[in-house]
Each structure stands twice: as structure tokens, then as C-alpha cells.
Amino acid sequence: MLHLVLADSTPATPTSSSSVRYVASDTRATPRRRATSAVIPSQFRPHVLARERLASWTSPYAHETFDVLGRYFPAHVLARWREVALASVTDDTRKNYGAGLLRFIQFCDRYGVPEHLRMPASESLLALFVAEMGAGNVQSGTVQSWLSGLAMWHQVCGAPWNGGSILARTKKGAAAMSSRILPRRPPRSPVSLPHMTALRQHLDMSNTFDAAVWAVACAAWRGCCRLGELLPRDALVFDKQRHMSRGTAWKEGIASNGHAWLSLFAPFTKTKLFEGDWLVFTATADDINVVDALRHHWAVNHSVPDDAPMFAYETATGWATLAKDAFMGRCQEIWVACDLGSVLGHGFRIGGTTFLLLRGTEPWIVMKQGRWSSKAFLRYWRNVEEILPLFIGNTLDSYDSLRITVERSVQRMEGN
Template identity: 40%
Template sequence: MTCRGCPPRLSCHFLIHTSHDLFRPVFPLRSVALPTSCPVSVSISEPLPCELTSPSDVWHFPLVLRDDLVPATLATALLGDPVCSSDSPAFNPPQPTTVTVFATPPPPAPFASSRPSSISRAPVPQDALLDVRLAAAACLPQKSARRPAARNVLAPSVFRPHVPADRRILLWTAPYSMRAHSALAAHRIPLDSQSKLFETLLGAHVPETLESYGAGLLRFHQFCDRLSIPESDRMPADRHLLSAFVADAAGSCTGKCIRNWLNGLHLWHTYNDAPWHGDEGWLPHLKRSADRAGLPFKRPPRGPVSNEHLRALRASLELDSPLGAATWAAALSAYRGCRRLGELLIRSTAKFSALRDTCRSTRVSRTAANGRVVLTIHLVWTKTTQNLGGECILTQVLGIDADLCPVWAFDNHLRINHSPPADTPLFAHRSASGWRHLTKDAFIKASVAVFNAAGLERIFGHSFRIGGSLALLLDGVAPEVIMKLGGWTSLCFLIYWRRLERILPLAITRAWDARIAEFARTHGHNVDVDALLFD
């Protein structure tokens, strides 16, 4: 492309953004400043809008000149020489179609810190899209993008800025993204309302989910870069491209991982109001094949925490110390309450949120059942109910296992770590410098160290929940009751059963005893099964 207002043999190269999705520059290059009245001849290689039917038609649209979109080092790598020089030949593709456009001054830099009450200026479409989404991203926890590892390097693109993984779903775009923005503009939705729309969309998923889905976008675009897939073909991604992506990834990780990548791509399409073709054609069969190919990468089943684990942990703790009391209470709450550690403990101090993490100000009720104390702790967030919350129910343990009583452990924690601020996390503990948070990672790390030192079976975070449900099953508690206790929404939790060699015979013999007792009562015989005499 050449500037007709420049001296002869002076070639100027531009990076162009336009609201019309049929327009593509022949190649993206670094922009240079031009007088606002300077007409520019642009060569394009794709179809023009249908209303341009003759060479005399003129297409006017804003030409955005932005030095910040492509680094100078990248431009030098593309061009080899400085961008604008007197000896660079003009770019003349074979018989190009030429339209006339007029340059406009660069727009103001987009805001990125917070969503304003209104956006009064009328920016060009691409900048408006960035402004809207950057404003929405301000609701996420503040963080900086880390330097990518070697396996996570991605080819530079104006559509994929270097941002933290949990922001990729929102801030990574495609040429198709302008359609959703244009549709909102066509309905006269103001920019601050558009920003609020995306901010609300972000609230549908926790940051960990957005971060996990961001990994799927990274792998997909790495695959597309490797195959030189055009940006315009990446969204909406058709079933053939998605099929090739799944086939390429099969055998490199678990099938569940690949499905999670596709879930991230699906959400990315949803954010951009693009159709999704991830369940069409070959894809259902390819996903099943990826499940089989990924079996070598599947982690072995998590073992359950047992009473032996818990007693080893208790022996390692000083239950009269703030940290020891908090750790012991958290362990038994997860075990006896069959709750996820992420529902009881915070992820990190930086990520603490009173909307997601239960605090000491939460509702705790105390009742009695069959002579045992029952504590009910309200959880403000659970994985299955989200912000509707749930209950962690702890029942007093008597007899031989009284040393593993969750009610005593929780009361001990409240007694030692007393008088906290209302917004203190549930299992925070006192320290010389104030209140310290007990995080999930710190809890697991300390527990694993104790269990390894004792030579016990390796455990993971879910092992407390699995071990608690197993103990209740062995005690004869009905699966439906355990399902409600642990916050499962269906009997799918039975996949977590371990020690089936102990559970199944016990369940079978109890069923036999129940049938015999029922028969005895029906026919007026002794209902004491053990007292029955069989000839």
C-alpha cells in the first residue's frame, strides 16, 4: 500500500482496523503518522462490500494508526528495513482492487483500571471493543501477566494481548468479535452498559475456572499458529478445525483435559456471541477416542483419609496452640462433614473474598440428636450451589473414637482463636503479628508431610471428603444421607468409593439380615436373626 501524499518512491506501511469484517490488509505492518487529510490507497485481496459495484465507487471508513499495537522490533523483523524509507519499493500486488480511505488521528489510550460511570467519547469500533472489555476486566482480582514458560509461548497478535490466563476468555478476540459489539451498538446499548454486561458474564464463573479455560484458548491458538490458520477462521471455529485440534491433542494428555480445553473455547465463543460447532460431525467420537488415548496420563484414584491418618495428624499438632487448633478443626470438619477443602479454607490471602469464603461471622447453630451435639455451620459458597451456599453438619462422636470428635475440635478452635474481626476466614488463627489465614495449600502441604513421615498412604485434598464418606458407608449410613451431607447433587459421588472389598460384603450381609428379619416378622417368628436356628 502506498501513500499518494508522500514523495515518489516513499513507501508507507500501515496496520489497519476496520469495522467491516470482510476487509483485511494484505499484511499487518507498523503504522506511521500521516496528515489527517492525506488520502491513502489501500490494496485488499478479499471481496469488497456488495454495494461497491464499480471502480468509480469510493468506500470511506476510519483508518486507525496505532504505533502501540505492533512493537517496532516485530515490524523490523517483518520488513527488514525501517518502516518508511526513500529507497523502499512500493508494494504493488498483481492487479489489486483499490479503494480510497481517509486517515483519522489516533484515538485516546483505552482505560484499564476501572469501569467509568459513562464513556462519552465515540471511539472507533476496535477501540470501543477494547475499552468495554478492559473496563469489565477490572472486576477481577488485580494481577500481572507472568512471563510465559517455553511451552506456553504464543505468536504475537493484536487479537491476543499478553494478559493473565483468567482474562483470556474476555480480552482475547477475533475479527468476528466486532459483530457482537456492532450488534449491541445497533441496539443503542451504551458502552458503559456493555461493560456491565461483560462484567456480569464474568461473575458466572469463579476465577479458577476462567484460568483453567484460558489454558484451552492458549493450546488452540498455538495449534492454529502452527498450521497458519487465518484469524478469521478461528472464530467461529468450524467442526473440521475443532476435529483436527482434538485429534492433534489426543494422546498428549487426558481426555478430560482436552474436554476442558473445548469448554474454554465454547465459553470464548459464547462471550463473542459466535456459534459453537464443538458437538458436531466427528467430534463426539474423537472425544471418546481421546479418553482412551489419555488413559496413561490419568492420575491413580485418590486414597481416602482414615482414622489412622487423623490420629497421626493429631499427634503432630499442639491442640492448645492457635495454628494447631485451627488445623485440627479444619481436618475434622472436612472429614466428618464430607466437605471440600475449598469450601472450608481460602485459596490464598490475596484471593480472599467474603462472597466466596466463609468467615467467622457465619451462622453456627447447635442442636441435639439422640443425645449427641450437632453443629451446623453455614457455608457461603459451595461448588454445586455456588453463592446459594450450604451447610457443614458436624455430629458429636462418642466412645472409642471420641478423640476424633469434630464438635470438640471446632469448639476448641473457637476457644483458642477467640474474638476475631467479623470478616476473618473461618479457620484463621492468631499469631504474634495478628490474624493469619490457613490456606488450602498450606493445610495440604502440612498434612502430607505428616502422613509421609508416618509411612501412610499418600493423600490429596479430596481424600478427607472421600475418607469421611467411606467411614459413614462402613457405619451403615444410607448413601442418600451421605449425598445430602456432603452437598452432592446426585449419587454420582459413589465413584469416590474406595475399599469396596469392605463395603460390598457388609452391604450384602446387611441386606440378607434385613430380608430374614422381615420374613420372621411376617410369619410371627423371632426377629433376632442371630438367635434363629437353621437345620
């Protein structure tokens, strides 16, 4: 796998095509040593980045397991299995799981738990870890993430996972204690219609950078997309196996109701990973028309090559990558100036979902638009006090209308 690296990631400073270079994907950043990440030095735990701990940290049990398997299978077969297992989650998930593994090792170091007892960890040890490190200290979601990381660490090392009723009871108690002690984290604010209107009014559509920003904003909001599906996190790293390029597959058409639509293929999504998925965008008869925004971006930035990122923009010396930080920085600049406050990037997906629901779009249609496959979709609902009466009221109104129609039909039939 190759990553496209640009010599200059600053949007205001153009990157010429001559400064583009390719580097191998296994280039490693040097992990910083932090006091909060300190563990007792061990041959089983090299100092690596958080996302690499699942693959790099081992145990006596893991060594013994692979020694036995190594009598029958060559090293490349064993390495392939671990590679496949680790590919089941994204880099961000591996990073989060690595944080949980760190906390578990720190807990074991603090109380002198021998290495051979850390894997496979007994259910009692796991319960003690949750009670000591989790209850009243972190939210229940963090505890669950820690345990999911520990479970995966066991799995990629060929160790059994001892999660049962004892651990489940401890988790429930930890969640109850944390909910009483810790302040409840407010839900992330949505990007609302006023936020989108402000962007439309203050972005300069003749400016190549602003045109790209507007296209991303419309795609994320109207398409209920994750920003990671549209933009690379870092302008220095572009991977065509993970990020859409200008040459990505696309389709367009007109629905039976006359609305134009356009669909782009994302090579990587959070739920389908490298299987990819289609992002569908529907044209609207207002100023926040995602299809028009995408076409305008492509027209204004017409000289960007097909192997460049989808939302790259032209500069005086070539083109530059639009990364998440630069995109959000431009949006925040406008919102703060308009007294709309600061909103995080995921607010686009949340706000787009809420907007569709408040307009009476059926929830299962919204689920399909955002490509949810589980009840996690419900966490994105905002303005529930408006959404629930809307759908319940419509259902009751439809029922009353149907009942009245049937009654009148029966009366006419009896009159005849």
C-alpha cells in the same frame, strides 16, 4: 469487592493487626511468559493470566457481533452480559478453561488457520483439534475440559457452538486411544482414620495454630468438605464474599438421637457459587469430634475478630490467616513422620466419604452431607470392594429377615 491482605503469610511469623490493609479485587498479577504458553502475537489475544483468557481473548466474529449490538445497546449493558456469563463458573474453572483455549489457539497457529475460521469454529476444525492435540496425548477428561472452555469462549463472544455427532465420535475415539497408550492415573488417596488419629495425637491442642489445623481437618473429613470452602488458597488474600469469617452465620442444636450438631454458612461453594450453602457438622463420641474441635479452636483463638477468616489463629502480635498450604504442610509433616505417606488436600473429602460409607451410612445421606447434586459423587468412592458387599449384603439380609417374618406370621395364622 475488597480483599483483606496481610503483610506476612508465614504461619511461624505472626501478623499484627496493624499490618492489615485492603486492596481492590482487580489487582492483577503479572503473567509469566513460558515457552509452553507461546502464541503468535495478535491484537485479539493480549498476554494475560490463564483465568482471564475467556474474557480478554476475542476474534473478528466477536468484534463484529459486539459492533452490531453496540448500535442498540450501550457499552455497560454489553459488558454486564459478559460479566454475568463469566460468573457462571469459578476462578479455578476459568483458569482450566483458559488452558484449553490456549491449546486450541496454538493448534490453529501451527497450521495457519485464519482468524475468521477460529470463531465460530466448525465442527470439523474442532474434531481435527481433538484428534491432533488430544488423542494419545492427554486423558479424556482433559479433552472434555478443553472443549468446555472453547464452548464457553464462543458463548461469551456471542458465537454459535458447533458440537455435534462428528465431534462426539472423535472424542470417543480419542478417549479409546488415550486409554491404550497413556498410563492410567491412580485415584487420589483418601485421608483415612489412621491419618486423622495421627493428627489428633501429634497436634498440640494448646497451640493456637495447631488448634486451628485440627478444627479444619475435622471439618473437612467429618463434613466431607472441600478445603476451598474452609480456607483461602493464599494467606495474603481474604475475601469475605468467598471465604467464611469468624462472624459468619451459624446454627446449633441437638438431634432426636442425642447427637449435637453445628452448622456454618459458607458464602461461596463450588456448586452453588455465591448463593452459598450450609455446612453441617455432627458431634461424635470419639476423639475425632468435629463439634468439639470447632469449639476448641474458637476458645483457644478467642481474641480473633469477627471480620477475620474463620480459621485464623492468634499470634504474639495479633492474628494470622491459616491458608491451605500452611494447613497441608502441617498435616504432611505429621503423616510423613508417622510413615503414613503423603496425601493431597482433596483426600479429606474422599476419606470422609469413604469412612461414612464403610460405617453403613446410606449413600444418599452421604451425598447430602457432601452437598453433591450429581453422579460425580461416585468418583469419590474408595474401597468399593468393601462398600458394595456391605450395602448389598445388608439389603439381602433385610429381605431374608422380612421373608422369614412373613412366613412365620402366615404359619401362626394357619395354626390358629
